[in-house]
Amino acid sequence: xxxxxQNPLFLSMxxxxxxxxxxxxxxxxxxLYWYRQDPGKSLESLFVLLSNGAVKQEGRLMxxxxxxxxxxxxxxxxxxxxxxxxxFCAVDIRGGSEKLVFGKGTKxxxxx
Amino acid sequence: DGGITQSPKYxxxxxxxxxxxxxxxxxxxxxMYWYRQDPGQGLRLIYYSQIVNDFQKGDIAEGYSVxxxxxxxxxxxVTSAQKNPTAFYLCASSMLGVGTEAFxxxxxxxxxx
Numbered sequence: 001x002x003x004x005x006q007n008p009l010f011l012s013m014x015x016x017x018x019x020x021x022x023x024x025x026x027x028x029x030x031x032l033y034w035y036r037q038d039p040g041k042s043l044e045s046l047f048v049l050l051s052n053g054a055v056k057q058e059g060r061l062m063x064x065x066x067x068x069x070x071x072x073x074x075x076x077x078x079x080x081x082x083x084x085x086x087x088f089c090a091v092d093i094r095g096g097s098e099k100l101v102f103g104k105g106t107k108x109x110x111x112x
Numbered sequence: 113d114g115g116i117t118q119s120p121k122y123x124x125x126x127x128x129x130x131x132x133x134x135x136x137x138x139x140x141x142x143x144m145y146w147y148r149q150d151p152g153q154g155l156r157l158i159y160y161s162q163i164v165n166d167f168q169k170g171d172i173a174e175g176y177s178v179x180x181x182x183x184x185x186x187x188x189x190v191t192s193a194q195k196n197p198t199a200f201y202l203c204a205s206s207m208l209g210v211g212t213e214a215f216x217x218x219x220x221x222x223x224x225x
Contacts, residue, residue, distance in 0.1 A: 004154075033213055033214070035216075040200075040221075041218070041219075042202060042216045042217060042218045042219050043155075043202065043204075043216040044216075045213050045214075045215065048213045088154060088155070090155075090214075099145065099157060099160050099170070100145070100157070100214060101157070102147075102154040102155040102156075103154055104153060104154040105153075105154050107152075
């Protein structure tokens with residue numbers, strides 16, 4: 001059974017600081033997704049990572065994937081209040097089942 | 113506009129009732145999914161479907177049922193057998209194949225009264 005673990009689960013940081021959220025998964029996969037969720041809202045797709053060494057950046061967020069270590073990171077640079085949200089990683093199970101397994105999410109609060 | 117539409121946004125269920133949550137997509141996606149989200153929790157897969165008239169149980173299918181009679185529609189019924197149905201339900205769809213991200217609807221918040 002695939003397990004996806006995110007840490008930390010809660011992150012409070014000051015504006016202007018940098019931090020990294022980690023996503024570990026327990027079985028082979030080279031498809032990993034990052035989503036953002038604002039309170040009471042749906043999930044918004046942030047990044048799609050499809051191969052070992054993939055790196056994608058959008059604004060102050062950068063995501064990377066190391067399939068050998070079964071690890072993805074979401075790096076936040078110079079955080080701003082608007083980044084406050086819950087961030088989920090999701091791993092695609094291979095072998096035809098074609099379904100996503102989500103981590104529990106990291107609730108990020110950026111304080112002024 | 114292409115997208116996924118869930119309805120209703122809020123739903124109240126009495127004890128012992130079955131209720132049906134609607135999910136429609138006009139993205140021409142093959143696969144559709146239902147997830148349940150509890151406060152402070154990640155998403156747990158209830159059911160998914162990759163093709164019309166076929167669907168598979170996810171991790172928490174007990175007390176739920178689905179149908180996939182049309183490609184664009186994947187309704188979820190929460191039956192009276194689901195003992196703790198209060199949650200936020202999210203429907204998603206995607207194409208099949210490598211690198212096909214899932215797109216989510218706005219969700220239905222179900223409350224038992």
